[in-house]
Amino acid sequence: MVLQKYTDQVLVEHDCGIHYWDDYVYIEIIDPVTGENVPDGEEGEIVITTLVKEGAPLLRFRTHDLSRIIPGTCKCGRCYPRIDVIKGRSDDMFKVRGVNMFPSQVEELLKKVEGTSSEYSITIAHDDDNNKDVMLLTVEGDGKYDFNEMSKKILDLFKSLIGMTPKVIVVPVGTLPRSEKKTKRVIDYRNN
Numbered sequence: 001m002v003l004q005k006y007t008d009q010v011l012v013e014h015d016c017g018i019h020y021w022d023d024y025v026y027i028e029i030i031d032p033v034t035g036e037n038v039p040d041g042e043e044g045e046i047v048i049t050t051l052v053k054e055g056a057p058l059l060r061f062r063t064h065d066l067s068r069i070i071p072g073t074c075k076c077g078r079c080y081p082r083i084d085v086i087k088g089r090s091d092d093m094f095k096v097r098g099v100n101m102f103p104s105q106v107e108e109l110l111k112k113v114e115g116t117s118s119e120y121s122i123t124i125a126h127d128d129d130n131n132k133d134v135m136l137l138t139v140e141g142d143g144k145y146d147f148n149e150m151s152k153k154i155l156d157l158f159k160s161l162i163g164m165t166p167k168v169i170v171v172p173v174g175t176l177p178r179s180e181k182k183t184k185r186v187i188d189y190r191n192n
Contacts, residue, residue, distance in 0.1 A: 017082030032090035115145035135166040
């Protein structure tokens, strides 16, 4: 009980990454596109190699989870290396006009706008006339708030937090298709 209380206090007090046993597992962070290692502190995909597993070892296993190795020593006093929280998945990542994005970022952004539901869709296409990519974000609104004001707030948040400006459309709840399994949020027409 005393150990648990100390551990909880350290976690709350320092909250500075997740320690891992580097004598049992070797963790690399790589660029998800090139597969090249990135320096400590830089975000990329986690690759794991087990060092003591004999029956079925993992050799450079790509997890598709995105994080970073936190450089330096930890304030809690432990000497094991640390990784940061998982930011998303490399297989969910999409890029529009040079900006990498994840559905989880869009979900977090939409939670900040009152009246939006958890349903949304992203459509990406290439505009040949202007020779640039265009992103359309369709969001469901509950009808209690003005859809134009919601659209403007989403647009402002998107620009300030993610760094690009999509086209935003707010539609009534129930408009977007539902799925029993994992809903496909991003439809990319650029490669078709």
